Amino acid sequence: MVSRHSFQEGGTMRVALLGQFGSGNYGNDGSLTAMVASLRRLVPEAELLCICSGPTEVRRRLGVPSVSIGAPAFVSARARALDRYAFRIPNRIRGLLAALSACRGVDAVIVPGTGILDDFHDRASGWPFVLLRWCIAARLAGARIAFISVGAGPIRGRLSRRYLTWAAALAHHRTYRDEGSRDFMVSVGLDASHDLIFPDLALGLSPPPRSLVKVAQTTVAVGLISYFGWVKDGTDSEAIFEAYLEKMVAFVEWLRCQGCHVHLLGGDDSDARAVTALLDRIDGDQALRGSGAVTIGTGRSLEGVMEELTHCDMVVASRFHNVLCALRVRRPTLSIGYAEKNRALLTAAGLGPFCLDIDSLDLETLKSRFLALRSEKCNLIPRIDEFLTEAERQLAQQDASLLRFLKDA
Template sequence: MTPVRVGVFGLLGSGNLGNDGSLDAVLRYLRAAHPTAVVDALCGGPEAVTARFGIPATRLHWYRGEYRTASRAGAVAGKALGKLVDAVRTAAWVRRHDLVIVPGMGVLEATLPLRPWGFPYSLFLLCASGRLLRTPVALVGVGADAIAERPTRVLVRWSARLAAYRSYRDGLSRDAMRAMGVDTTGDAVHPDLAFALPAPPPGAPPGPVCVGVMDFHGGNDDRARAGEIHRRYVEGTTRFVRALAEEGRRVRLLTGDAGDAGVVAAIIDAVDSPLVTAAGATSLTELMAETAAAEAVVATRYHNLVCALRTGTPTLALSYAAKSDALMETMGLGAYRHPAREVDAGRLLDRFRELEEHAAEVRRVLAARNGAAARRLDAHFAALSSSLFPAPSPVPTSRKAR
């Protein structure tokens, strides 16, 4: 039989560890369940995806300056032309496949600053091309949230409607799409795809305290006060890290995106202690190794939280969106949260000490929840195969006899 041609799509290889971790989980599933499938990608960082995952990859945007601010007439014209060229390029890429998968990621949300003509437009082109060319587009384990900005909301809603298959990483996401007018009757909910990645063994105690930081400026609706939110977040997190270092605790700073490096540098410079170091993780697998070796984790980025919870490490969320709250509730740690928009070092320390006091109980809860997550993901992947990779029809007996 002709191998199934599978495309994967998204902001992959662009420096976001969570996005690439979702791709890693889907590729592991495809290689185990459908080893003859031929896979390639249309993505943000094709060179990085090919180098790491060994699959051919094509650049998502024709115009290379897509995500740079266009201040000159030439750049504006380039972006405008790129939108037209990308419509043709996306359709041509979709046509070459039997199936396209969007692996996880928050593709149906705007919890961080987002412009409608950026990725939401690209996703719409993909889903519209899939519908027109009769190539199923599957949104697998994606994140969604209510979107206030009308143009972005319209593009996201129609992308979801045009997709042939949808599943979500939490019930919050499915509820958000239903509220935006999408029929979610047959849509599944399962744990984040990163929970399918293997967890490394725990490190030898005593480990450091891992603090996952983020270049956080608020959400899409916070643009007017983005600078203030960023300043308060960095100052509050810095005070928390300094307090731990003054107690003689080792602190390991984690990131989840290339853009977080500036926050790490600012904290290290401000605290000025040899006890505070930065991890250089370049994948969720490496990030999980860091959290597995930690005594406890305090983290902001969603997939920093996922990695810490997946390794069973006591975790406190610096929560910046409802998805973080939903994840902590699902994993039984809803009491251990602190708002990222209003980081108060004193209150954060109090909550952190409470987490450490109950560390043994927290580890037991996480072990049970991780087992349940693994079983649910196994069931989801099996259902995904049944839906998108139907078994070939058996050859009639009479034909075999000939």
């Protein structure tokens, strides 16, 4: 086991950040950005390393040295064939060895935010296994592990549940972004008696300046998601997507009839499919786009999404971090969520009644909730302000907690 850094020894601390970063999910990348900013403020002398899905993108965007979470690929066709015949065991062994090599000399491994402890659109052999492998490697290399403001649950696959619970159990320090996440981990057998709750890390990102441009027409941001159900590539995935899309098409057309300008955006690169499909249905001749009645978001980061939302009056969104961005820029928000995390966030902000479930979405209910949001928006902004003030206070406490963890690393 390698010797560990001590602040008192005056050595250089090495901190690795582990997660699904650089692969097109704006919320995940925003969580990483917030954590990098915190570490550069708390331990400016520390050397950072990112272990992620898209190391090239992370290096480009944040200037942080990065390595891939995956095992090096077999070069020869024969080796790949043998790996398949051996049930991928050789590749998994190589993956563990690569993880051990990357963790050598690392003092702390931090999993910063994200819904890392669920299996949405994933299989046990995907991120649940990868996370467990890296946590085992970190332990064997003598590094301390922290899960910071993570989301948890649901985990519907039995094997995924085991892998993710084991990975979380290997951590020396855990905090969650809401009570539901901690309660879920307790329900699957994790001892969370010492685990704390702090806000999502992305609430620490600085919002853009408030837009001073006022227009007479109400602008509604509609955050779309390419939603195919919880299970990836399920037998009814396309039918689920089509049912969701049909309702969102009808809702956007209704907003236009209400005299609203509509701004469409996503929260992941994959959401371009939903945006494109909706536009094909409502604006095949591009007349709405040509007149500016419907606009398309171009931001590919939480900072970019927040900047666009400052020009909107209200937000209707599905992605958790789109909802968070709306709150961060003080916009009344209605959520169409696929998990309880959206409800937990909006309830904390005093907007609990404005949460709908994507799987049971009813168009008339969506319309009535939007009308209620519009009529109450002036009363909702002070609640959002109180929420943001409290989140800022709690994130300062999170920084103090993180610094204590790092001093022990």
